[in-house]
Amino acid sequence: MFVVGACLALGAWSTFAVAEEDCEAPSNILLQTAHQSRRDGEMMYHWPNGRGRFPYFAVSxxxxxxxxxxxxxxxxxxPEGRFHTLTWGVNIDHEMNVYLSAADGFRKFDMDGKLMWERIILPRTTMNTGAIYQGKFFASDTDGGVEAVDMKDGSRVWYTKLASAICEDNGFNMVHQGVLFAAADCSPPCNYDKTCNQLVKALNATTGKELWTYKPDTAVWNFLALFPDMETVVFQDMSGKVYKLTLNGDVIWKAGGLNGTWTDGGAALGPNGMVYAVNNNHPPEGLSPVGQMDPPTMPGQVTALDVVTGDIVWQVTTPRPPNNAPAxxxxxxxxxxxxxxxxxQQVIKGAQCDVHVYNAKTGALRWVFHGPTQKxxxxxxxxxxxxxxxxxxxRSWCLPNGWSAPxxxxxxxxxxxxxxxLFFALRDSDGDGRAIGVDEVRAFDTKAAFSGSSSPALAPQMVAVASCDSLFVFKN
Known part of the structure; x- marks a missing residue:
């Protein structure tokens, strides 16, 4: 049986027909959830969080x-040149205004590219993509603080110091049901690195008051919080272990992961009742965690877990590290x-970069795009x-992931x-298992890589994306 709009993957208003067995809940429940969230102010914006909006994360x-x-x-x-700042990610509000997170601060542009305001925070810097919620823009900084600014003029509303430092990784500040999430406490221990964020913090998005702190079993990297429903949050640590907590900070379950490993990747949330985590495998004896192979072929792993129970549904081995959050x-x-x-695997000359697309229900490989090799x-x-x-x-280098988040x-x-x-538009429209040729692959050369917290943001007839030094807006 097929139903229209029953799955959240393409939004409650999608005209795609989706198999009913791919949906966790009946369409009326999903629509009710979406409409309740809109009333609560979370869905008034086209792309409020760096990975989209509840409940459609990474899809539009x-x-x-x-x-x-x-x-x-x-x-x-x-304005002084491409390399005078680093740009991380974008948000889009209900009026098609674009908000850019950058190392030196935050900027708001109208839909035609006019700069409406900028808030320069130097000598503080930020590494994450911010979020917009109920009239405020939120972002964390490497000095260990989180601030909220007024979306109208960029003036500060509140600032909260969470720790002595927040690490220089590329994560996302996410907001849900009035709760703002951030990683903090940049300190050891950390797999393969000197310091990582040890804590997950929840704040009141209205006041900036710290609500609770949670310490996962392993440090987090490129932190990304996602929300299965109105009452819970899921995220993964750097080993690929997934955690599900209530919005009050109570642990519901934790599962998966490979101890002693490190990944740049993050979790993805499906409308089929599953959460997907990624991890790298242990390197061969004598090699560093980045492989040092020519070209590197160190495998990784994708794990699908039941979002209600935490049970593992399937796992697949990937031929190369899955170093960003899937969609x-x-x-x-x-x-x-x-x-x-x-x-x-980034920062290795000759490294091959691919995109693999799997059946979300079974893990079977569907199609592949063979991307560029690092020159x-x-x-x-x-x-x-x-x-x-x-x-x-x-920061002197962007040192990004191999891919942006898709x-x-x-x-x-x-x-x-x-x-x-290269910024790609990809499709396997003929279903032959590969994206190839001008009918299925288009690319625009931005001349810079893309940070791990860069995720293309969509609004009506528009896609916006930040490379490591510039913002690009494409329109139909």
Missing amino acids: EHIGPFDLNNSLSWSWHH VGKVQGWEGLSLVVPLC HLLQAGDAEGTQTRIDSGV TIAADGVVFVGNEDG
């Missing part, structure tokens, strides 16, 4: 332009839900702008940025 009910080279509407980089939705050429997983020792835009960034008071549009096109600087 809108369509973006497939022909990227002929649809660029406007772009922005620092779950309906893709062109295939029935039911798919899991889009970007694979790549240089550093990724696109990093070596060229090192000294300029140092002189500007921001986003699935309402027509099943996958938008994703690559470390070689």
Whole structure:
């Protein structure tokens, strides 16, 4: 049996037909949840969190332009030059205004690219993509603080110090039901690194008051909180272990992961009652965690868990590290839900970057896109702008993931940025198991890599994305 709009993957207003068995709940329950959230103010914006909006994370009910080279509407980089700041990710409000998170601060543009305000926070810097909620923009900084600013003029509403430092990874500040989530306490121990964020913090989004603190079994990296419903939150740690908590901070379950490992990746939430986690496997004896292979082929793993119980439903081994958060939705050429997983080991010359798309229900491989190989020792835009960034008071390198986080549009096109600087629109429209040729692959050269917290953001007839140094907006 097929139903229209029953799954959240393409939004409650989707015209795609989706197999009913791919849905966890009847469509009326999902619609009720979505409508309640809209009344509560979370869905008034097109792309409020760095990974979209509840309950459609990483997917959109809108369509973006497939022909990227002929649809660029406007772009922005620092007025003194591309490399004077690092840009992380975007949000889009109900009026199609675009909010840009950058190392030196935050900016708001109207839909045509006019700068409406900017808030420069130097010498503090930020590494995460912010969030918008009920008239405020939220972001954390590497000094260990989180602040809220007024979306109208960029003025500060409140600032809360959470720890002495927040690590220089690329995570997401996410808001749900009036609760703001952030990772904090940059300190040891940390798998393969000196310091990582040890704590997950929840704050009152209205007042900035700290509500609770949770210490996971392993530190978090590129922290991303997602929300299965109105009352709970899920996230993974750097080993791929998934945690489900209430919004009050009570642990419901924790499961999965591979102890002693580290991943740049994050979790994905499906409308089919599953949460998907990623992890890297242990490196071969004598090799570092980044593999040092030529080209690197160290495998990783994707795990699907039941979001209610935490039970593992399936696991698949990936040929390369799954180093960003996947996306779950309906893709062109295939029935039911798919899991889009970007694979790549960054910062290794000759590393191959692929996108693998799996059956979200079973883990069976559906199609593959073979992306670029890393051309240089550093990724696109990093070596060229090192000294300029140092002189500007921001981090010297972007050192991003191999891919941005992927986003699935309402027509099943996958938008994703690559470390070689290419922003891709992908589809396997003929269902032959590969995305290849001009009918299925389009690319726009941004000339810079994409941070792990960069996720293409969609609004009606528009897609916006931040590379490591610029903002690009494409329109149908």
